[in-house]
Amino acid sequence: KQIQWFPGHMAKTRRLIASNLSLVDAVVEIVDARSPLSSRNPEMDHLTKNKPRLVILNKSDLADDKTTQRWINYFRSEGSEAIAVDCKSGKGLKSILPVIKKSVLKELMDKRARNGMTGAAVRLMIVGIPNVGKSSIINKLAGSKRAKVEDRPGVTRTKQWVKLDDNTELLDMPGVLWPKFEDQDVAIRLAFTGAISDDILDIETLAMKLLSYLAENYPESIIERYNIDISDNETGLDLLENVGKKRGMVISGGEINTERAAITVIDEFRGGKLGRISLENPPEKEL
Numbered sequence: 001k002q003i004q005w006f007p008g009h010m011a012k013t014r015r016l017i018a019s020n021l022s023l024v025d026a027v028v029e030i031v032d033a034r035s036p037l038s039s040r041n042p043e044m045d046h047l048t049k050n051k052p053r054l055v056i057l058n059k060s061d062l063a064d065d066k067t068t069q070r071w072i073n074y075f076r077s078e079g080s081e082a083i084a085v086d087c088k089s090g091k092g093l094k095s096i097l098p099v100i101k102k103s104v105l106k107e108l109m110d111k112r113a114r115n116g117m118t119g120a121a122v123r124l125m126i127v128g129i130p131n132v133g134k135s136s137i138i139n140k141l142a143g144s145k146r147a148k149v150e151d152r153p154g155v156t157r158t159k160q161w162v163k164l165d166d167n168t169e170l171l172d173m174p175g176v177l178w179p180k181f182e183d184q185d186v187a188i189r190l191a192f193t194g195a196i197s198d199d200i201l202d203i204e205t206l207a208m209k210l211l212s213y214l215a216e217n218y219p220e221s222i223i224e225r226y227n228i229d230i231s232d233n234e235t236g237l238d239l240l241e242n243v244g245k246k247r248g249m250v251i252s253g254g255e256i257n258t259e260r261a262a263i264t265v266i267d268e269f270r271g272g273k274l275g276r277i278s279l280e281n282p283p284e285k286e287l
């Protein structure tokens with residue numbers, strides 16, 4: 001479900017998000033826990049500048065816990081509340097609304113309590129780039145309370161608010177922004193996770209880059225899965241050929257089918273079969 005972005009579309013999306021923002025009290029920004037900055041639209045900070053925000057690191061079941069915790073600290077140090085969740089097991093989902101009310105919107109809630117307005121609804125909007133799990137989170141939060149809206153192009157979607165609890169309403173239409181395709185490192189991380197189209201890089205190049213990253217940062221993940229040795233200066237191609245050899249992926253003449261090996265590595269990584277892997281570390285802060 002790749003979305004094609006073009007300038008007119010981007011401008012319209014920006015405007016739509018900006019106008020919807022005026023209707024909500026807080027923004028819930030979903031990012032991929034494996035690559036929290038790369039899976040973010042750089043304009044989001046600016047677009048949502050005046051709204052309290054919760055950053056949700058979703059798919060935390062696929063990321064390395066230690067790194068995820070460092071990311072949570074990073075976002076907090078930048079002034080945004082942040083939590084890790086995973087829609088697969090449901091971990092963390094129950095804390096979303098309490099964190100929003102007790103922390104993200106503390107000021108508003110305190111003010112309402114002082115003015116005897118605790119019954120007033122809190123309104124939220126979910127934003128994020130494609131594939132980070134916005135729909136999964138909306139479905140988990142709203143469940144059967146969610147109205148069925150036709151998804152056909154040309155059918156006008158009127159604004160739908162879904163009640164999440166007694167005093168919380170969610171705009172049933174996430175704000176979808178595009179990722180930073182221009183930055184090569186970012187594009188590669190997004191390609192690893194399948195967030196952007198596989199034809200940005202050919203699959204073998206992608207798998208070689210992933211194997212090199214894993215050999216350096218999570219060597220045990222590929223040693224265990226593929227039963228290969230990793231020596232000091234092995235190239236991505238060496239690693240890919242080793243995987244193919246171990247899996248018996250040979251073409252006639254004994255040549256290794258590196259394309260099949262590449263598809264296997266990428267699929268197994270995306271499916272979490274190589275273990276819990278983070279693709280990006282928080283930027284170092286200057287002291």
Ligand code: G4P
Pocket residue numbers: 058059060061062085086087088128129130131132133134135136137
């Ligand atoms: P979006 O609205 O932001 O575009 O994302 P969406 O919810 O459609 O989720 C994109 C893919 O990520 C889906 O997989 C979904 O199941 C998966 N996903 C969402 N949250 C999590 C999570 O916390 N952990 C894991 N492991 N996966 C998650 P899909 O392959 O596109 O569809 P399907 O396999 O669910 O049918």
